[in-house]
Amino acid sequence: TGDVKEGAKIFIPGGGGGVGSIAIQIAKKMLKASHVCTTAGPGRGTEICIAAGADQVVNYREENFAEVLAGEEFDMIFDTMNQAPEMGKLLKKGGKIISISGTPTTEAIAKMIGAEPSLMVRMFMFMSRNRAAEKAAASAGGTWEYIFMHPNGSDLADIAAAIDKKDGIQAFIDTEASSLDDFQTAIDKLWSGRAKGKCVIKVCS
Incomplete structure (x- = not known):
């Protein structure tokens, strides 16, 4: 770019x-x-x-x-x-x-x-x-x-700085998985190509 x-x-x-x-x-x-x-x-x-x-x-x-x-x-x-x-x-x-x-x-x-x-x-x-x-x-x-x-x-450092700014870049969350039971749901949504925003998987509390 x-x-x-x-x-x-x-x-x-x-x-x-x-x-x-x-x-x-x-x-x-x-x-x-x-x-x-x-x-x-x-x-x-x-x-x-x-x-x-x-x-x-x-x-x-x-x-x-x-x-x-x-x-x-x-x-x-x-x-x-x-x-x-x-x-x-x-x-x-x-x-x-x-x-x-x-x-x-x-x-x-x-x-x-x-x-x-x-x-x-x-x-x-x-x-x-x-x-x-x-x-x-x-x-x-x-x-x-x-x-x-x-x-x-x-590039990631530049994006991180842009996220930290007031009114900076934000992620829109579609699916948030916090357990193994939700993991497959999040993956399926991601690969469907129809997720509205990001699919997030928490690996620790």
């Missing part, structure tokens, strides 16, 4: 989830985006998006975001739903689509492990590479990149 300038327009689909709700707040409070658009279902999902600071929420159950946002130009699109091929027409020239879902690229794996992957892994990555996403971004004069999510001390 180092290339994102203050005042940028950013599209973050899936804003009602655990990742999307945090991403909206990072875009507004840390990157100082002027306009953040997202997608969510009606009810709790939309409520979370608005509370997180989204300027526009597209109801994905009744509307197609590509049609609703036709003509818009976003400086950055944070693809949390593996929909990058559909997003090229929404990208501003020189903009970037960043994906965290779908099949990772060889470059993303190399960056994460700090070394070139094996030949077999490179071959598999080459065969399964999301060329549709690359083409969609390139057609708009932009770029597409896959980011392998992994802990980064510097």
Whole structure:
């Protein structure tokens, strides 16, 4: 996100989830985006998006975001739903689509492990590479990149500082498990892809 300038327009689909709700707040409070658009279902999902600071929420159950946002130009699109091929027409020239879902690229794996992957892994990555996403971004004069999510001390320190600030970043909780009986419920909700916010599991009292 180092290339994102203050005042940028950013599209973050899936804003009602655990990742999307945090991403909206990072875009507004840390990157100082002027306009953040997202997608969510009606009810709790939309409520979370608005509370997180989204300027526009597209109801994905009744509307197609590509049609609703036709003509818009976003400086950055944070693809949390593996929909990058559909997003090229929404990208501003020189903009970037960043994906965290779908099949990772060889470059993303190399960056994460700090070394070139094996030949077999490179071959598999080459065969399964999301060329549709690359083409969609390139057609708009932009770029597409896959980011392998992994802990980064510097980034986590910045986010921790943002959380500690008054009116800072907050986590929206969907499910909170405090016993082993609740553990599976929380995991099932997380993997369903329909959690509204974060699923929290307490491992100690």
